[in-house]
Amino acid sequence: xxxxSIAATGMDxxxxxxxxxxxxxxxxNTTAFSARRAEFADLHxxxxxxxxxxxxxxxxxxxxxxxxxxxxRTATISMDMTQxxxxxxxxxxxxxxxxxxxxxxTLPSGESAYTRDGSFKRxxxxxxxxxxxxxxxxxxxxxxxxxxxxxxxxxxxxxxxxSQPAGQQIGTxxxxxxxNAKGLEPMGGNLYRQTEASGNPIQGQAGxxxxxxxxxGYLEESNVDVVQQIAELIEAQRGYELNxxxxxxxxxxxxxxxxxx
Amino acid sequence: MDNIxxxxxxxxxxxxxxxxxxxxxxxxxxxxxxxxxxxLFSEQVEGMENAEDEVSFATLxxxxxxxxxxxLKTTGNPFDVSIDGPGFFRIELEEGQxxxxxxxxxxxxxxxxxxxxxxxVLDESGAAxxxxxxxxxxxxxxxxxxxxxxxxxxxLAVVDVDPAxxxxxxxxxxxxxxxxxxxxxxxxxxxxxIEGSNVSPVQELARLIEVQRTYELSKSVTDEDNDRxxxxxxxxxxx
Numbered sequence: 001x002x003x004x005s006i007a008a009t010g011m012d013x014x015x016x017x018x019x020x021x022x023x024x025x026x027x028x029n030t031t032a033f034s035a036r037r038a039e040f041a042d043l044h045x046x047x048x049x050x051x052x053x054x055x056x057x058x059x060x061x062x063x064x065x066x067x068x069x070x071x072x073r074t075a076t077i078s079m080d081m082t083q084x085x086x087x088x089x090x091x092x093x094x095x096x097x098x099x100x101x102x103x104x105x106t107l108p109s110g111e112s113a114y115t116r117d118g119s120f121k122r123x124x125x126x127x128x129x130x131x132x133x134x135x136x137x138x139x140x141x142x143x144x145x146x147x148x149x150x151x152x153x154x155x156x157x158x159x160x161x162x163s164q165p166a167g168q169q170i171g172t173x174x175x176x177x178x179x180n181a182k183g184l185e186p187m188g189g190n191l192y193r194q195t196e197a198s199g200n201p202i203q204g205q206a207g208x209x210x211x212x213x214x215x216x217g218y219l220e221e222s223n224v225d226v227v228q229q230i231a232e233l234i235e236a237q238r239g240y241e242l243n244x245x246x247x248x249x250x251x252x253x254x255x256x257x258x259x260x261x
Numbered sequence: 262m263d264n265i266x267x268x269x270x271x272x273x274x275x276x277x278x279x280x281x282x283x284x285x286x287x288x289x290x291x292x293x294x295x296x297x298x299x300x301l302f303s304e305q306v307e308g309m310e311n312a313e314d315e316v317s318f319a320t321l322x323x324x325x326x327x328x329x330x331x332x333l334k335t336t337g338n339p340f341d342v343s344i345d346g347p348g349f350f351r352i353e354l355e356e357g358q359x360x361x362x363x364x365x366x367x368x369x370x371x372x373x374x375x376x377x378x379x380x381x382v383l384d385e386s387g388a389a390x391x392x393x394x395x396x397x398x399x400x401x402x403x404x405x406x407x408x409x410x411x412x413x414x415x416x417l418a419v420v421d422v423d424p425a426x427x428x429x430x431x432x433x434x435x436x437x438x439x440x441x442x443x444x445x446x447x448x449x450x451x452x453x454x455i456e457g458s459n460v461s462p463v464q465e466l467a468r469l470i471e472v473q474r475t476y477e478l479s480k481s482v483t484d485e486d487n488d489r490x491x492x493x494x495x496x497x498x499x500x
Contacts, residue, residue, distance in 0.1 A: 001277060003284035010288030017291060037336075039365050039377045040292040042285075044431035051428065066324055067429050068278070069285035072292055075377045075433070078367060082337040099397065179394045180368040199370035202394065210395035210410075223337075239290050242462055246284045249473045253280065256480050257273070261487045 002068065003250040009071030010243035013040050016074050017236040024224045032096075032116035032190060033222035034079040035229075041075035079182045084223040086215060092149055093120040093128060096220040099212020101175035104137040104201070105130055105191060112137065114176060114201070117190040119219055128173075132189055140171030153213040155206040175211050176201035264316045265486040271318040272479045275302055280472050282324060286460045287469075293377070294343075294362030294433055295458035297327045297465075326427055331362075331459035333451060339399040340366040340374070343456040345449040348419040349435070351383040352376055356436050360422065363433040365455050368392060374407075374415075378432040383418055385444065390415035401452040419448035 020038040027033040051065035086096045095103070095118030102114035115130065123129045126141040142149060146159035150167065155174060158167030178184065183197030194201060206214045279300045289295040301324070304317045333343050342364040344350070349360035365377045374382040374390040381389040392399065396409035405417035420442040427435045 002281040003277070006281060006284035006288050010284070010290070013288065013291060040289070041363070041378050041433045042289050042292055042295055042429070042431050045429045065428070068281060068324075069289075069298065069429065070431075071285060072288040076367075078365070078377065080336075080338060177394065179370055179372045182367050183370060195370075197370050199372070199394075210397040236291070238462070239287075242287050242290065242466065243284075245466065246280075246287050246469060249469050250280060250284070253277070253473060253476050256477055260480055261484050 001250055001254060003246055006071040007243045007246035011240055013072045013074060014236045014240040014243065020077055021229050021233050024229050028222055028224040028226060030222050031119055032084060032220040034081060035224045036077050036079055038077050039075045040072050043070040043073050045069055080223060081181055082223050084220045086218040087221050088217060089219050090217050093122065094118060094217055094219050095120060095151060096215045096218040097175065097212045098215055100177050101211045104176050105134045106137050107134055113187060113191040113193055114184065115191050116220060136173065138171060138173060151214060151216040153207055155214045174203055175206050176203055177211055266483060268316065268318055269479045269482045273476060275319050276472050276476045283465050283469050286465050290458055290460045292433065292458050293365050294456050297460045298324045299327055300324050326424065327459060328424060329459050331457040333454045334457055335454045337453065339452065341453055341455045342366065342401055343451050343454045344419055345451050348421050348445040348448050351418040351420055352434060353381040353383055354434060354436055357438040360435045360437055361433050362456055380434065384415045385418040401450060403449055405448065405450045417450060419445045421445050
């Protein structure tokens, strides 16, 4: 009786879906979080009778075969890369990317990680760091005596000093893009790591070559659509129930088989 | 030779197979572009040894692929596309020409359009479709033409094939071998929408109940037959 194991793969798939949805809902207030979507594919088929099998000695063949499906599997959990809403915070190191692109963060190991979470802080030695204290690549130091800084849409940082009306450019925040941003591997902490699937990072300046613009004083909210998630949750729950119905039907049929006199 | 037992066993066997097919449909209720399968039974007639009578067994002879379209679900992803109407997208398979209705596409590291299981999506000439990495805006027109920032970069092929030649591959794909594909020139492509599975929960549940009850019925035929034989033996032995 394959029905039992087939329905089990179905329950497994619906469970994966519920887990994905719960992760999305848990992160609905996480800065720049990308909603995930579980996608499924049918498992391979077992050929019981091949199409074209001969049915007589005169050369007639079965026009169609019998292929038994074996259930479902999770194909991918893909990231939804649509833009989240920008929220005004007023922080001078709060940056949001409007459009494509990622900030490049240097991890303590020297490795690069990528993020869209632009809630940066100043470290004790003036470097721009993320909330975990990892520095933004480019190593721009903000002078201690700077009165204020502004970051324009192209990512150029200007510092303003006492008694100098004109700002002075102290560096540029470059962004990176990927051929396939969905292929990035989430590391937690709002960071992503490059993979074979994502391709190599392409460095560039905000506002050029299809890279988005930088917005100072804003943060990107998560792009989780709560209503849609709840609707999917209901769907997944019913799908789960339906699969368990198959299991109980198969169970009852097996039980009645064992009772044949 | 007593056939009743064997006839009902044959029936029970095919019902189990039908249950497997229902289970497979229900398992794939959330699979993009999945086409449900139905089971058809046929009568297999066997001549009896010395009589003119014949006895017929039911066997599962064929499973058909139900090609009714599934529901369209809108999403915000520009690479989510669906075919509104008949036809399939062409994809690359090692085993032969591949077709799919699952339009949840994305890009691979080489900027080529791929399906959710990683197969490359093909254009009308059978080549992979490459999207320029610097493209900001992707538009897919109603006829399947893909535009990156307004410049045409390829066209999704929408083809049809004799349904009898569709062979399921898993991975949401059908393998059609070397079969001749016909282009559907007036196919309607919807961007920002994916087609769900065409499995109807109500229909499958109804089938499930039917299979379950028929199985019980067939089992009770076996039981009744058993009683009959038992009674015959008892009567003839005079006990």
